[in-house]
Amino acid sequence: MSEQINSITGTSDAPLLSVTDLGVAYDGGRIPVLSGVSFSLAAGRTLGVVGESGCGKSTLAQALVQLLPAGAVRTGGRIDFNGRELTALPETALRDIRGKDIAMILQDPLSSLNPLLRIGTQIAEVSQRHLKLPRRSAWDRARELLASVRLSEPAQRLREYPHQLSGGMRQRVAGAIALAASPKLLIADEPTTALDPTVQVQYLRLLKGLQREHGFSMVFITHDLGVVANICDEVAVMYAGRIVELGTTADIFKTPAHPYTRALLDSLPRIGERAGSLRAISGQPPRPGQVTGGCAFAPRCPHVMPKCREASPTLLASVAADLSLDSSVASSVASSPVPSSPASTATTRARRSLAACWLTQVPAEAHA
Numbered sequence: 001m002s003e004q005i006n007s008i009t010g011t012s013d014a015p016l017l018s019v020t021d022l023g024v025a026y027d028g029g030r031i032p033v034l035s036g037v038s039f040s041l042a043a044g045r046t047l048g049v050v051g052e053s054g055c056g057k058s059t060l061a062q063a064l065v066q067l068l069p070a071g072a073v074r075t076g077g078r079i080d081f082n083g084r085e086l087t088a089l090p091e092t093a094l095r096d097i098r099g100k101d102i103a104m105i106l107q108d109p110l111s112s113l114n115p116l117l118r119i120g121t122q123i124a125e126v127s128q129r130h131l132k133l134p135r136r137s138a139w140d141r142a143r144e145l146l147a148s149v150r151l152s153e154p155a156q157r158l159r160e161y162p163h164q165l166s167g168g169m170r171q172r173v174a175g176a177i178a179l180a181a182s183p184k185l186l187i188a189d190e191p192t193t194a195l196d197p198t199v200q201v202q203y204l205r206l207l208k209g210l211q212r213e214h215g216f217s218m219v220f221i222t223h224d225l226g227v228v229a230n231i232c233d234e235v236a237v238m239y240a241g242r243i244v245e246l247g248t249t250a251d252i253f254k255t256p257a258h259p260y261t262r263a264l265l266d267s268l269p270r271i272g273e274r275a276g277s278l279r280a281i282s283g284q285p286p287r288p289g290q291v292t293g294g295c296a297f298a299p300r301c302p303h304v305m306p307k308c309r310e311a312s313p314t315l316l317a318s319v320a321a322d323l324s325l326d327s328s329v330a331s332s333v334a335s336s337p338v339p340s341s342p343a344s345t346a347t348t349r350a351r352r353s354l355a356a357c358w359l360t361q362v363p364a365e366a367h368a
């Protein structure tokens with residue numbers, strides 16, 4: 001599976017991060033919240049993880065650093081990072097990796113910053129701990145990091161406390177802390193959601209610039225496809241705890257295959273529309289534990305077929321769905337071992353992405 005996914009990203013290098021068939025469940029393992037999640041990410045690339053609220057994005061972020069909340073357990077799968085299987089490491093080894101090789105930026109920096117400690121102390125302690133810098137050098141580095149996240153008067157900011165800064169400034173401090181030990185992977189969980197739109201744009205530019213400079217990979221979690229378009233090389237679209245479409249940002253935006261991806265794109269405001277006029281997708285996503293068999297999106301899908309309610313499709317090679325195809329043509333695309341005539345037409349639009357949808361799947365040989 002990961003070999004196939006790598007071929008989508010267009011990178012031949014061994015991935016920095018590889019997630020295979022990851023499952024997580026709450027309530028001591030009884031309520032599945034992530035199922036069969038697989039993807040890989042090469043060095044220096046950014047994967048956007050996108051989906052509506054409650055689809056499992058933050059749970060995935062927590063699972064990546066092996067910091068699931070109480071009551072949640074990994075039910076299967078593995079996570080490989082930088083040549084090591086994270087899911088097999090003891091907690092002591094994980095503690096060395098978190099904050100050093102893998103850093104996180106969360107939506108609300110107040111929840112990650114200590115209100116009682118000066119900004120400088122909080123940044124310096126990361127490089128003291130993980131890079132073993134002496135205190136003086138760690139403070140010098142903290143000042144440089146504050147300058148690199150474009151915080152004005154860095155020397156003065158070092159002596160301030162989180163409450164003395166605006167939300168945008170605090171998020172820059174969170175960025176400086178995340179970069180303090182030169183991580184290979186940055187996981188950013190909705191880092192711009194709480195910021196004003198203009199500050200959001202500045203912050204995304206900053207992150208992209210820092211990534212170019214330092215070369216880290218990013219998993220960027222967001223419900224906002226507009227943000228994805230700005231910052232991500234690849235996109236994983238999540239629905240009800242599964243990845244339903246995975247491909248390059250260009251493919252996902254130009255030729256979305258999964259009806260849910262289309263619905264997300266259709267919900268974006270169009271040029272000329274009033275700001276805030278986001279069209280909601282009708283219906284609600286299922287809550288964890290409510291998914292019973294079949295495709296979880298079937299109850300909301302305008303292209304649902306009987307098969308969709310019977311069995312859950314896995315993430316397989318897809319064509320850019322011509323959703324005007326009637327369902328008989330669509331099912332021939334899905335089930336024919338050698339593409340028949342209408343399917344051949346469809347395979348001319350075959351592209352390098354995966355989708356978990358009966359309507360859009362084609363046999364692997366059609367991609368040759």
Ligand SMILES: Nc1ncnc2c1ncn2[C@@H]1O[C@H](COP(=O)(O)OP(=O)(O)OP(=O)(O)O)[C@@H](O)[C@H]1O
Nearest residue numbers: 026033052053054055056057058059060069287288
């Ligand atoms: N500690 C918990 N115990 C039980 N269920 C939980 C817990 N934390 C989250 N959940 C449920 O797991 C599902 C996935 O939550 P998660 O926070 O990962 O989704 P999300 O996509 O990040 O949503 P949002 O965008 O709103 O943050 C949700 O239905 C949520 O209610």
